[in-house]
Amino acid sequence: MKILLLTLGLGLVCGLQGLDNSAKGSPKLDGKWFTVALASNVTSKIEEGGSLRIFVYNIRVYDGFLTADFFKRENGKCIPFSVTAITKEDGSNLVHYDGLNDFSLESFDDEYSIFMLYNIKDGEVTIWGELFGRTPDLPDEIKKKFEEIxxxxxxxxxxxxxxxxxxxxxKLR
Incomplete structure (x- = not known):
């Protein structure tokens, strides 16, 4: 299992290291977002009631930390929660949510962001992806890019x- 985790960590691109939210003209990850699409090799986790069916509404990057605010539905109610990512010395990005998630920011600009994650829970690895947009829907070309990734x-x-x-x-945004 340690070799698997090491391999996953080394194999992921460290997307956050290259972010500079202060550079003029560069895309900004900070701000309001919408979850446009979710993907997973275990689809039950992203279906209604699945543990990875979560909805982003805000991302903040400050002093090398990435914090994201989400909603999830439990018992018919929308529950807000936040997570903060940790970047390890080997460059991997980790966040605790429904297990441990090793993630990379695969692609982003001012309009969209694509995250890919390896969720490790109870010895099982689930691969999942999130497509976030600044608007509730995105053009087909961006959705196609998400499919390709x-x-x-x-x-x-x-x-x-x-x-x-x-x-x-x-309604809670």
Missing amino acids: CERFGIGKDQIRDLYNDDRCE
Whole structure:
């Protein structure tokens, strides 16, 4: 298991290291976001009631830390929660949520961001992806890019859920 974790950590691109939210003209990760799509090799985790079906509403990058605010639905109610990522010396990015998640920021600009994660819980590894947009929906070309990135991680098109028509706890934003 240690070798698997080391391999995953070394294999991931450290997307946060290259972020400079103070550079003029560069894309900013900070601010309001919407979850546009989720993907996973274990689709039950991103379906209604699944532990990884979460909805982002804000991301903050400060002093090398990334903190994200989310909603999740439990018993028909939208519950807010926050997570803060830790960047380890080897460059891997970790966040605790429903286990340990080793993640990378695969692609982003001012309009969208794509995160890929390895969720490790009870000895099981689940691969999942999140497509965030500054608006509740995104152009098809960005969704296609998300599909292509997911495919590189072994997630098929049939394992992606577009959440445009989903109740993403918008009333609480």
